Amino acid sequence: MISTRYSRPRPKPATTTPTRPESLYDYVAAKTTPQPARRPRNTPAPSNTVPDAQHASSSIHSSPRTNSKPDAHLVSYTSNLQELVSKKDANAAWSYFCAHYTAPDCSALDPACLPFIDVPKHKSRLVYTELLSLMTRHWIQQLESLGSPENIASPSPCDVLQAFDRLAISSPSITSSLAFSLAIHLQLAAAKGLDVLHDPTTKPVLVQLIELWPLCFFPRWETKDHKAFQSRCAALVRAPTQKPSGLVISLLLVQDLLCRAKSFPPDLEQYRLHLRALSRTTPFAQFSGAAVRHIEMRLKSESPDDALGSAQLTAKLCNLRSASVLVNVPANATLKDQNRPVAPETVEQKTKRLVAYVSHAADKQNLDNLERLWTEAQDLFADEESRITDNAPSTLRLYEAFLSAFFQLRRPQSGLQVWNSMLNSGFEPTVRTWNIMMKSCHISRDINIMESMWQRMRNSGLQPDVVSWSTRIYGHLRVGDIRQGMSALDEMGREWFASQNKRNPKSAATNITAEIPAPNIAILNTAVSALRGSRAHHIPNVLAWSRSFNIEADVDTYNMLLAVALNGGQAADAASILKRMAASNIEPNSSTFTILVNSMLSTTMLNDLTKVEQEAKIMGLISSFEECGLKVDVQGYALLIDRMLKEHENLAAAQSVLGHMMARGVQCTPHIYTILMTHYFDANPPALFAADALWNDIQKTKGHTLDVIFYDRMVEGFARHGDVGRTMAFLNRMSKEGKRPGWLAMMAVVQCLARNNKWDRVAQIVIDCHKQEGLLSVGLRGKKGQKDFWYYVGKLADNELYDSEHGKEIFAIVEAQREALGM
Template sequence: MPRPTTAKDPGDRLESLFAESIKPSTVPASAPSQAPTSIKPYQNAETLKKMLADDSRHAVDCWQFFLEHFGPDAWRKGSIDRKSSPSYLYIRDGSYSGRALLKRIIRAKDDDPFSTTLPAFTEVTTVYAQLGILHGPDWADMMFSLIERILKYRESPSKDDKLEDMLISDLVGSWNVVFRQLGKNQHPVEGPPFDWSHVPPISSKNAIQAYRKRGIQGCFALLTPSFSFHHIKDIPVIAVATFTLLTQGHISEKKVVQEAATLVSSLGQVISVLSTESRPTAETRELAAETVEEFVKTAWSETKELAARMDVPPATKTPSSTPSHMSTRMSSTFIHRRLQDAFVRRDGHEVDRLWGDMLKLPVKQESTTDPEFQTSKNPQRGFLSVGICNYFILTYMALRQPSRAIDVWNYMVKSGLVPNLATWDSMMTGCKTSRDAKALENVWAKILALRVQPDVVCWTTRISGLIECNQFDKAMRALDEMGRLWLAAARSKHGNLKVEELQHVDDVEGAIKPTTSTINAAISGLLKKHKVDAAHRILAWAGKFAIRPDIITYNTLLRSVIRNGQTQEAMALLQQMQDDGLEADVATFTTILDETFRYFDENTPEEQKEIIATIFSEMESAGVKANLHTYGKIIYHLLEREPTDLTAVNAVVERMARQGLQPSPYISTMLVEYYFSRQPPDLDAVRVLIERSRMEPASVDNIFWDRVIEGYSRVGDTTSAVRILGKVNSGSSRISWTTLQKLLSSLVQNEEWDVARTLVRNAKIDSGGPLPEHVHGKKDQHRFWRLVAELELLDA
């Protein structure tokens, strides 16, 4: 319908909507006064909404109800289909849609990670994917929560392998669903989880091409092809965290991880494309996401290095005129393909067979340290080179077979081939992975015997490897050896200068300068082993060498002391950090707050208030000033626990006011969502918040008003929802189509058909009506008009 040129201002129309709704109906008596016959699914959706709003109802009950009425079995039985299924149930950020159900499940699993009744995230992911309603941000929320639980469980003093297997299997299974491209269909599709048989791995060529076309986001989009491109912002950091976990220690040896070699390999190929400076970060600003981001940040250098090693080196082309069967069979392209295939299938026997074939080739004596494949200029024969041996070692190390990698290394030395630094470091990494301290030191001894100068990466691997092998004193001696060798070489070249002065000189020949990264790796490893005293000894050692800690050092230490309840020590670290000229970052605040709130529920509201006041006071004395981000994080922590007493929250808000800070829109939105979530909803607090927004307009935004209207709609107060809608739309803001859809659903549930028709009529005047399906509208614009059509209100 063409848009009228004399239409009233949208604000005038919507402001009068409530007045129209209470007038006697002018609809002819013959007009339908009841809901359409397809209202049953909407009634079920409303029942689900009420269940989700009722805190006394367990998440398991909500999930079972959802499966019964909207799940894949319901589709297969024919009790529901795409046309009769309420579209608003699947709005991604709906308060009573599948999104709300996910939130309930996530919260429930946070409280009881090993519940046998709650659905695993693999099951939730599979069901949502089969229904075609799995969205990238929703899946990311589940993964952040799951990875955070895995990280916390790894640090627990008592572990159960079966429980850890449960978490890792859930992680791998959830990836399996999105990696296999289960997508939308007219009927739920079927597919068993953990099936990797028909999943082609992502090659380095695929990753590089995607990176060139669409950047980092496009590169990681290869891993989740069924997600919309603009919904995968958090996929990179989740992918890096997953790869780091699945390639660490005993986790990499689990059967479910080895069977997922295709996934691990593909993750590595994509990550290897990134530069060192391109570490992914989380877009979502929630605690679980920030915990995962900190984990990625701490392990980034090692993760990036491992991914680069797993990346297949480019093959050297064999001349097309080569007639020899042997040279074709042993071409680098052939080796590349066969080794990669063997790695994906975790087929160590195939790698052994390939290595056996390589042993039949003559050795090419060369001094090159080029890790690329080397082939002979003689087209009749192939040669065994340093590059090929290195690639076999890398493959064996990726397969966690250090003994076979040592066999290759031994053959290299026996044959006169000189290993390069990447070879040595790969060997030590393998010893570290297998926790074989004796083999690690033997490799180091061979490095020195052959007069190869190790670089800082090799030194770091040796030191951290000894720590991983529980050889703490040896690790300390190795670090001290590194420092003494460098100090002696530096003084030999520059004279008897002070250590502080020598720190500013470049590396000297014959020794490697100890760096902060080496110190950080050692401290992190020791604290994971609960060797606090040893970590402090290393810090003291670094001080003698004038090696200054960086922000990663302080964050690592803060996590340890706060976890142990050493508040004064934590504040001393913050003070020292300020003295060193380092500013606390998001990771610092995350560490402090996460550990402080770990056992917060054990305190009374008054005690919570005192604890928070102490944190603020100590931070200020250390020169760390709280900002809106800090306040928002604290309020988030407090509201996350769904308190019945807001003493602590009110104290934080009052402190903000004393500082002259207005609540940010994020804080206001959190508060209004909390007020509406109460049973019964705290509508008085909502009204106070709305009144305050008139005096502090900058404290709210369009998202806040969306949540207000959605909240009133959810509790059935459509009068207030319509009134707020008119006032907001009369200004510069506009309510989202998602919110309009929820309001319309609530009007229908209340059987307010006149108001619903007016809402649709005004929306049609404002926007021109439904868009053609091929036109990309605003978020949920098409969904709104589909709901209108389902409710037979399109001609209103």
């Protein structure tokens, strides 16, 4: 197709009429015909052009103001509230809040109605956290002076939170902070000798805290079943984290108070089940050394004079027992499980818990936690109970979870260690186990070993399932061994046909075909996926094979074929594929959108538009697909943001896409965070303040997950701009989270330190890289940039580091690495 980018522009009409959004077919078909050229960028529009609504509105509101500020007509609700809070005037602050913060869409909560200086204050929600803290202190002071919550006119902490929830300004961080503050207050009261379960000045605080906990777990303001509460408590106290939240610490602090109590007050019976659920879970809390230190620091920060005895209290919190005061249940209790004693974990419960943690560590790419879990599991594997008939399947499942996780994190040696441990313990591999092992060969691209495992599985008498065949077929086709891949497809078909021929309809014997998997859509999609790219010309052979078994293509198949056609510039084929989808009654999905947008943005259609027009075009594209019934998924949003920033440097358009995504409830991913950070670092001049602001927002996001790519970009970005402090801070953060940096990131670190003449730190980093110690104790990732790293270090060893304290050691390390890498 001939580009029209440099052809002579056609005259632009004086007015434009809205057009109906393009359909999926219309877009692909349109690629086969030249598009009208757009007005070149920076060319003034004709005088008779009608401005769009946005510009028209802007012109109305931008009437000349020579002596007034742009925000003069706006009310500083946030700053006014903050001023009242800072004066510690609880009554005035709450009155102002109630008067002006009346609904989620009120002016005080609408950024468009706030002055520029108020917007970041409102979005950070710090002023609301401070208001909640002020009102809580005021309520507690009144409780201590009046002695009863019924006599208090001020709202309780939970009342304030309910008001926040109605206004949609509540957040997990706010509730977690409040829970921690209330629990600290109870601990300080206990340190003064008060019986917090019975004293009239502390019992209402405990009630507030108990009622607050479910609000931290669940989004709606309603009573939750105690079993669900116990499940969430267990997940929190057993989560492998190095920074337990204020909510988790509050659970531990209350459990400590319950353990010290001598009796349980009758008027708290309605909360007994929730407290017993807490008592069942906290004794099984497991904290790493870093988590213990974090708890101790949080406690010390709340009592500078160490009134809580932070070190001793932390030790108690990490070794809690069940509360005996909760064991005796009143006679009028009706639930059957109330008299059940708190029992230690069974082997099955331990394996289920560890499997969940292993999966979590793999998802978080936390190798450090994974290795800690492997060490913890050794006691379980050594227990004879884990190998009895009832427990053996769950124990084997735990071995398989470790195998999959280590291979996923590119730790084949650790995976082989798990494999050998499993065999030495007497466990026989299942089909699932062999599938994991064969899939690991995809990482190393060693198809010979994969075939060896395949044969060992067949020789053991196991029948491969669909996953087994998919793994084998994908492995061969992906590395370019087309002949063996097609042979595997034919072999699967022959085995299934043979099983069909052996089938005797008149026989009552067990159906043989139940054990022989039939070729299906999963196999077809696996083969097509493996051939995408430079080997796409073999896809027709796979489709011909599928027709022998009457396999009907699904939406995933069509999406892959559509992507192949568009990437190859075959717009007519793409249009034909969309027609066949419609004829087969297969609805396009969000992946279809991503594929079409990727192809659309690969053209020059946006190049001749202004930034405002680009933004309007992209948002219109999203709207057109939504009107067709399609939902844009997170990959589609990421693609749009990436293209707007990298190819068009249009931050406004990217922010509009991001805002639309958040409005649709789609959560930001590490990929999108990485795109934004990369843009800020690559800007000229670099937007380091924006990068800091985004990082602060990420940290405030509950449950955010960041991958190694994001951290690599943070390390590289700050290193490139000479910020030694933040470069090392993010490298240290990676080490604590068990994430392995790449060689390119380490190259940036060493170059940054060298530019700042930090030669001792350069030497230490090089030694850590070689010995995998210190900050690099979890190792490094991949091979890209490895030789360049050691080449650069070699130059330093021959020059700047030659006469340094570690010069000889660095020189020896470089020589060893050069020999190992064949440099």
